[in-house]
Amino acid sequence: MKRMRLWVVGMLIVALLIGACAPPPSQPPAVEAPAAEAPAAEEAAPTEPTPTATPIVAEAGAGATRLIYWNGLTGSDGVTMVEMVQKFTEENPDVSVRVEMMPWGTYFDKLLTSLVSGSPPDLFLLHEFEIPQFAGQGVLADMSDYYDDHGGPVPVSDIYPQVLKALELDGARYGVPLDIHGWGLWYNKDLFVEAGLDPETCPATAEEFVAAARKLTKDANGKRAGEEGFDPTQIEQWGTAVSWQKPTTLSTMWQFGGDWSDRAGNATLTSDAVKKAVQFWYDLIYVEHVAPPPAGFDTWQTMAAGRLGMLPEGSWFLNFANDNEINWGVCPFPKIGDEHVTWISSHVIYTPPTLAGEKLEAAKRLISFLTEQGALWATSGQPPARISQFESLTPDRYLSAIVLGTSFQEIGRYDFAHPCIQQVIDQGYMPEFDAIYNNLKTVEQGLADANARVQDILDRCR
Helix, strand or coil: CHHHHHHHHHHHHHHHHHHCCCCCCCCCCCCCCCCCCCCCCCCCCCCCCCCCCCCEEEEECCCCEEEEEEECCCCHHHHHHHHHHHHHHHHCCCEEEEEEECCHHHHHHHHHHHHHHCCCCCEEEEEHHHHHHHHCCCCCCCCHHHEHHHCCCECHHHECHHHHHHCEECCEECCEECECEEEEEEEEHHHHHHCCCCCCCCCCEHHHHHHHHHHHCEECCCCECCCCCCCCCCEEEECCCCCCHHHHHHHHHHHCCCCCECCCCCECCCCHHHHHHHHHHHHHHHCCCCCCCCCCCCHHHHHHCCCECEEEEEHHHHHHHHHCCCCEEEEECCECCCCCCEEEECEEEECCCCCCHHHHHHHHHHHHHHHCCHHHHHHHCCCECEHHHHHCCCHHHHHHHHHHHHHHHHHEEECCCCCCHHHHHHHHHHHHHHHHHCCCCCHHHHHHHHHHHHHHHHHHCC
């Protein structure tokens, strides 16, 4: 039996890693998503087969009280999550858990349909910025009683205040957080050395970032970007890449003082600040020639192949980097604009308001258990949302979580949690960012069209 269980777990790991080899164009890899966050998911230029609603399933335990747990963790962080659930069922033999993992791109619609139709999972994973969208439809339970200030087991004083605030809406507290994940900069130390760069020093400003990207970009004849004779049509090694366009662009526009809306019902994507941010990344592709057009370019696999020097990417990249034996370094997302800011989010566990009886009691036990596993969850790269857990991490095992987690606390910013946030992202600005970065539209035209799209969504969602 033990040998059979190990075989099943091994096959699950293979299935998750195969399904995570490349994050979708507009989502982070299963973290958010990682392909190895991605992305209410997140939540990138790589391509993958069109996702279906067919979940990857893992069964844990054999208890009579059976819980159904949905999430979008189809990458290697999903493997970690399943390990956490298995630990729970070993300590709680009266409970069994069916974990269903599906790509974020199909997850939201399937989840919302199940919640509205009255046949939801018993617990499920979302992000903090989706609370207004789901709570507004009455499909999230007020989970205030999970916290010790309302008689529950989760200590309020041990949750980072910015996380706790993000869970509150109209006097209720929705969900229990697992982490603060977000955007940083990963790089290949071997390529840094080969380019004459210090492998222990990250570019911290726009000037340093562009200079490093030039040195890391190499054509078929070995010429670096900016050198005489450099051929931008025959590039074999790239200095950087735009990667997942949402957090890359949001982080940069926030640094310049811009945003996609004024949070009062008006789209603001045509501001000078937003133009500066988008122009920066556009110029890296078409003026500096140190980053590829995103369409069809697989950032993760190019990084694994040793042909990409620096990659703006999420905290969830860790396991992929390790699995592919990349000699990686990691640092905070650079300060490209006037203020140092980076995009962050949180994975949060929720229950539907219809959950009751022994299943509710079992779900509370499972959620409480999962929030206690921050150190294990951090092995997937995700910095814990619990203060004591984060402070217990040691550099020898959790270096990336410490480096990025510290930056998230210092410069991290949650996105505006609008009730129609997914529409704003998927139908609003993301198609236009994609058109700009693939040179199908000018920066000005693309942002004007993005602004019109977002404004139409905001008007319909008043």
